[in-house]
Every structure is written in C-alpha cells, then in structure tokens.
Amino acid sequence: MRHLQALCLVVLVLSPSAALTGKCPSPMMDLIDTATMMTMTCTDDAECEAAFPGYVCAPGTGGSFCCGAPGSCDANFVAIFEDDDFKDCTDCAAPAECQNEMCCTAAQSAEADCDEATEVEVAGECLPKVDIDAGACMDNAQCPPGSGATCSGDKAAPGTCKCPDAMPVKVNDICMAKATIGDPCLDTAQCEGGTCSPTTKKCECPPNNINDAAGACVACAATEVPINNVCEKMKNLGETCPKGVAQCPVGAICNRFCLCPAGFQANGPKDCIIATCNTNEVKVNDQCLPVLPPNGFLCYYQEQCSGGSTCVDFMCTCPAAAPTVVNNACTGTGTVTTTAAPMCTGNTVRIGTQCMAKTTDGVCLNVNCLSTGNAGCANYAPYQKCGYNAAQKNYFCCP
Numbered sequence: 377m378r379h380l381q382a383l384c385l386v387v388l389v390l391s392p393s394a395a396l397t398g399k400c401p402s403p404m405m406d407l408i409d410t411a412t413m414m415t416m417t418c419t420d421d422a423e424c425e426a427a428f429p430g431y432v433c434a435p436g437t438g439g440s441f442c443c444g445a446p447g448s449c450d451a452n453f454v455a456i457f458e459d460d461d462f463k464d465c466t467d468c469a470a471p472a473e474c475q476n477e478m479c480c481t482a483a484q485s486a487e488a489d490c491d492e493a494t495e496v497e498v499a500g501e502c503l504p505k506v507d508i509d510a511g512a513c514m515d516n517a518q519c520p521p522g523s524g525a526t527c528s529g530d531k532a533a534p535g536t537c538k539c540p541d542a543m544p545v546k547v548n549d550i551c552m553a554k555a556t557i558g559d560p561c562l563d564t565a566q567c568e569g570g571t572c573s574p575t576t577k578k579c580e581c582p583p584n585n586i587n588d589a590a591g592a593c594v595a596c597a598a599t600e601v602p603i604n605n606v607c608e609k610m611k612n613l614g615e616t617c618p619k620g621v622a623q624c625p626v627g628a629i630c631n632r633f634c635l636c637p638a639g640f641q642a643n644g645p646k647d648c649i650i651a652t653c654n655t656n657e658v659k660v661n662d663q664c665l666p667v668l669p670p671n672g673f674l675c676y677y678q679e680q681c682s683g684g685s686t687c688v689d690f691m692c693t694c695p696a697a698a699p700t701v702v703n704n705a706c707t708g709t710g711t712v713t714t715t716a717a718p719m720c721t722g723n724t725v726r727i728g729t730q731c732m733a734k735t736t737d738g739v740c741l742n743v744n745c746l747s748t749g750n751a752g753c754a755n756y757a758p759y760q761k762c763g764y765n766a767a768q769k770n771y772f773c774c775p
Contacts, residue, residue, distance in 0.1 A: 399436040400443035405454060405483055407431045407442035416442040421457070429472075430454040430481040449480035456481055508537045508546050524551035555579045557587050569593050612645035614747040614762070614771070633762055633771075635749035638663070642748045651751075663754045666728040668692045669704040673726055676757055727756050737767035740774040 398406035424442035447455030468479035490502035519537035529535025539551035567579035581593035596607035624634035636648035653664035681692035694706035720731035745762035753773035
C-alpha cells in the first residue's frame with residue numbers, strides 16, 4: 377500500500393510530458409548511458425544500481441530500462457528502493473539523505489544547455505566563466521582552462537580564480553612561475569629585476585646592466601658599457617678600443633681605434649656623419665682626396681688630376697700633345713705658367729702641392745689624429761693610418 381501511495385506522489389510531482397523524450401514510464405527518470413547517450417537497458421535492478429545508485433530496472437517503451445523514481449524526494453533526487461518499496465529514513469546512510477520521510481539520493485545530472493562562449497556546466501548547472509582575479513566563482517571549472525588557476529570559494533561562499541603560490545604571475549590569463557636572472561621565461565612579467573630575452577627565452581638584466589656574483593642586476597655608470605658582464609669605459613672617436621666595437625660610439629667601427637666607417641667623417645667626439653668633401657677635394661672610394669693641378673704631386677687616382685692631366689707615377693702629368701701648363705691647364709701654346717709643386721727640404725714631405733712637417737723622428741706626418749682616427753688622415757696619402765708615435769707620445773697620421 378505504501379508503495380502505491382509513493383507512486384501516486386510521483387505522478388503528482390512530474391509532468392507527463394517528461395516521458396515524451398525518454399524510455400522510462402512517466403514520471404520516472406531515465407538513466408543515460410554516457411557512451412551511447414541513450415537510456416541504459418537492463419535485465420535486473422542490480423545492473424542499474426551498479427551503474428548509478430537509486431535506479432531500478434523497470435519496463436518501458438520497447439524494453440526494460442534503468443529508471444529512477446522521484447517519490448517525494450526533492451528535485452534532482454531519486455528515491456531508494458529496498459524490498460520492492462521506497463526506503464524510509466530509519467537507516468538512510470550518506471551520501472543518501474532523508475527528504476520528506478523518504479531516503480533519497482542524487483539523480484543523474486541532466487546535461488545543461490550552456491552558452492559555450494560565456495558559460496561552463498557544473499553539476500548540471502550553467503555557471504559563468506571567470507577570468508583570473510576577476511569575478512566570483514564557485515567551482516574550479518569556471519576558471520580559464522589550462523591556466524593553472526583554482527577557485528578560492530564554493531557555492532556557500534563564492535571566491536575568485538587565483539593562481540597558486542608556485543605560479544603567482546598572471547600573463548594572458550595563464551599562471552606562470554617567477555624567474556630570476558638566467559632562468560627560462562616566457563614573458564618579462566616573470567623576471568624579477570630583468571627582462572625576458574625574445575631570442576634566448578631567459579631572464580636577462582636590463583640594458584647597461586651586469587649580473588653580479590649574487591645574481592642581481594647592477595647598473596653601469598653613464599660613461600660605461602657592459603661587455604662580457606664587466607662595466608667597461610666608453611670611448612670617443614679616435615680613442616683605442618681594446619674591448620671591441622662595443623666601447624665605441626654608435627655607428628663607429630673598431631680598428632684599434634674607434635673610427636668612422638668609410639664614407640663617414642667625425643662630427644665631434646661621438647658622431648659619425650656622411651662625409652662631404654671641400655671644394656678643392658674629390659670623393660674617390662668614399663674618401664675625400666685633394667684635386668691636383670697639372671704637375672701636382674701626389675696623386676693616386678685619375679679623378680684627382682685636373683686641367684687635362686692624368687695621374688702618372690703619382691704625378692698629374694700633361695699629355696704629349698699639350699706638354700705645357702697655362703693657367704693650370706695643359707696646352708701646347710701660349711705663355712707657360714707652371715704650377716709644379718716645390719721640392720720639399722728638411723723634415724718635411726710633399727703632400728699634394730704642399731710641403732708638410734713630419735714628426736721629430738721623421739716617421740709620421742705631424743697631423744694629430746687622436747680625436748679623428750683614420751678619418752682625419754684620409755687626405756694625406758700615403759700617411760693615412762692613425763698610429764701612436766713614440767717620439768712625440770701621441771697619435772699622428774702614419775704610413
């Protein structure tokens with residue numbers, strides 16, 4: 377009699393329309409086989425009980441199926457059968473619970489129709505997806521998938537999605553570990569006191585810093601540059617660069633000295649600008665060389681000779697058909713006004729049409745190139761290399 381009363385209660389609890397989509401008789405609930413997504417078939421109660429507690433084998437549409445009777449249990453619960461009758465609360469052990477004087481257990485959760493873009497299903501309920509440190513959560517499933525974050529609360533006391541202590545750094549909603557200098561990294565936010573190199577993917581000290589013995593970044597002075605983890609002095613144009621081009625100003629090259637590259641000239645101690653030649657010079661192979669008149673010495677290229685002359689044995693020479701020089705031009709007639717360079721005497725040497733002094737030992741040209749390097753010697757062939765002169769203890773243009 378009690379069994380029939382319980383079934384009557386069941387009929388009143390659920391709408392007959394519930395049977396339209398299932399195999400179990402109304403108002404019983406179908407047990408869905410998650411592998412086939414169809415109502416599970418059965419031959420006895422034990423099969424159903426083993427698959428999901430509280431379900432029994434009952435005749436349905438087209439066969440016998442695992443079904444759950446709600447009885448007088450709360451929504452989403454089924455009544456437990458015992459000796460072919462609903463079990464009362466006399467011995468209702470967890471996880472079952474007593475509801476309306478009936479021992480009830482949770483029914484199989486129905487699949488919720490959640491918005492995949494903004495929601496996630498948790499125990500048959502659609503809950504909002506939550507970013508790290510933003511919004512309230514009740515379950516870990518609400519946190520970004522694969523982020524490593526977990527929810528700090530539950531349904532009774534909602535919390536927020538938090539990164540674990542071992543991975544406290546949040547980058548694009550992914551929890552990452554902190555990293556020290558030299559450690560692998562994916563983002564600069566991980567690096568303590570440095571930046572993440574895009575090439576080595578390791579934490580490195582910021583620009584103009586070195587890494588000390590304790591692993592900390594130490595800034596070099598404004599007049600220094602880090603080279604091989606040592607703060608070295610920055611050099612000006614014309615100064616020696618024993619540690620390489622890193623010591624030189626930006627755009628310069630290191631060839632024993634910090635020098636401007638071919639086609640550039642010094643503009644102060646730190647700047648190399650595109651070389652421009654004077655009106656009495658001509659650019660050849662990115663060098664400004666003097667323009668020489670007929671009989672002018674010392675030429676290296678044809679472009680240096682003017683007035684119809686050509687460079688022969690380092691002298692601008694007129695052709696045989698116009699052997700004489702008139703007004704700095706080769707001609708065969710008229711009054712001869714030669715511009716032949718004078719003979720140089722003493723500790724001097726002819727450069728172009730000039731006699732220029734040498735250093736006291738006669739080795740180099742007495743033109744100081746400390747601040748210009750080789751660029752300052754370009755117009756004094758063959759004294760085109762800036763070198764140290766021991767006799768005068770300074771840098772001069774040398775051959």
